[in-house]
Amino acid sequence: MQFPHLFEVMDQSWPPASLHATMREILECGNSKPFRPYYQWVADEVASVLAEGEYDYVVELGAGTAPISRLLAKKPGLDGVKMIVCDDHPDAETFGDLQRQYPDKIVARNEPVDFSKPQEWPPRTLLLLSGAFHHIPPALRREVLENLTKSAQRVMVCEPLRKAPVSMIFVPFSIFPAMLLPIWFFGRPGKLRRMLWCWLAPIAPVIFWWDGLVSCLRMWTDSEWKANLQELLPTGRKASIGHSLFCQMVTWVSPTKPDPQPTAEVLQECCAQEGGERPFPAPSPPAEVS
Numbered sequence: 001m002q003f004p005h006l007f008e009v010m011d012q013s014w015p016p017a018s019l020h021a022t023m024r025e026i027l028e029c030g031n032s033k034p035f036r037p038y039y040q041w042v043a044d045e046v047a048s049v050l051a052e053g054e055y056d057y058v059v060e061l062g063a064g065t066a067p068i069s070r071l072l073a074k075k076p077g078l079d080g081v082k083m084i085v086c087d088d089h090p091d092a093e094t095f096g097d098l099q100r101q102y103p104d105k106i107v108a109r110n111e112p113v114d115f116s117k118p119q120e121w122p123p124r125t126l127l128l129l130s131g132a133f134h135h136i137p138p139a140l141r142r143e144v145l146e147n148l149t150k151s152a153q154r155v156m157v158c159e160p161l162r163k164a165p166v167s168m169i170f171v172p173f174s175i176f177p178a179m180l181l182p183i184w185f186f187g188r189p190g191k192l193r194r195m196l197w198c199w200l201a202p203i204a205p206v207i208f209w210w211d212g213l214v215s216c217l218r219m220w221t222d223s224e225w226k227a228n229l230q231e232l233l234p235t236g237r238k239a240s241i242g243h244s245l246f247c248q249m250v251t252w253v254s255p256t257k258p259d260p261q262p263t264a265e266v267l268q269e270c271c272a273q274e275g276g277e278r279p280f281p282a283p284s285p286p287a288e289v290s
């Protein structure tokens with residue numbers, strides 16, 4: 001079912017930069033352990049794809065605070081793979097810190113990179129979008145998918161929520177990381193703005209609820225992804241579409257590139273929570289999207 005593409009506050013230019021930064025941090029905190037293992041789950045899935053040895057670059061598009069590149073940079077065994085972090089509103093301070101911490105692994109793009117526009121990426125690139133694809137208005141999504149697919153060898157789209165009642169019921173629980181944020185990130189710069197937006201004028205947790213609920217409604221279900229990829233990918237090309245209880249992960253290999261290890265299409269009604277059982281057990285033989 002298609003819902004109207006309602007506005008998200010995070011997409012607007014009118015909120016002050018300090019509120020934007022605080023919202024991104026609630027997202028980062030709430031999707032990280034111990035609150036949720038979402039980012040770790042995505043990083044583990046990306047790392048298992050990288051283990052195939054087919055990719056030299058991971059580009060985290062719409063990276064926000066670059067949580068997944070941060071985890072990948074720490075992972076052993078990924079020497080030789082570089083993580084490019086970018087966003088249409090780049091967080092230059094966070095990107096810069098990350099690059100200084102991992103100069104051999106992180107490449108920070110401090111100019112705006114809009115993934116809805118065609119971009120040139122190096123060969124052997126995996127594009128990763130976490131919590132970002134649903135920001136694209138429905139009318140533009142097909143064109144954006146085509147551009148993403150043409151510009152890289154593999155695309156992975158992950159969402160920390162999904163279009164399902166269980167995910168929407170889960171959204172209000174974000175109050176816990178939101179209220180704890182000033183304490184949780186006490187060691188990071190920005191203490192006063194966190195106390196302001198989470199405690200003194202607690203607008204950030206409320207906006208976060210709104211944006212979370214709207215995000216769920218904006219997303220595609222597994223079957224909507226399947227229908228769209230069916231038209232995008234030629235017959236015989238495999239894609240993997242699946243979800244855990246609260247999250248979703250979709251990945252496919254560009255039709256113009258050789259498929260290093262065919263991905264299996266897995267449509268699961270429900271499987272273990274992210275971070276538990278692997279969401280994509282590889283069935284054999286792999287199924288086709290069509």
Ligand SMILES: C[S@@+](CC[C@H](N)C(=O)[O-])C[C@H]1O[C@@H](n2cnc3c(N)ncnc32)[C@H](O)[C@@H]1O
Nearest residue numbers: 062063064087088113114115116130131132135
């Ligand atoms: C919900 S946040 C997700 C941030 C991060 N990927 C994560 O998982 O925590 C969405 C991010 O996508 C970025 N974004 C939205 N539309 C974009 C576009 N067209 N091009 C690049 N970045 C975009 C926003 O600036 C924001 O940082």
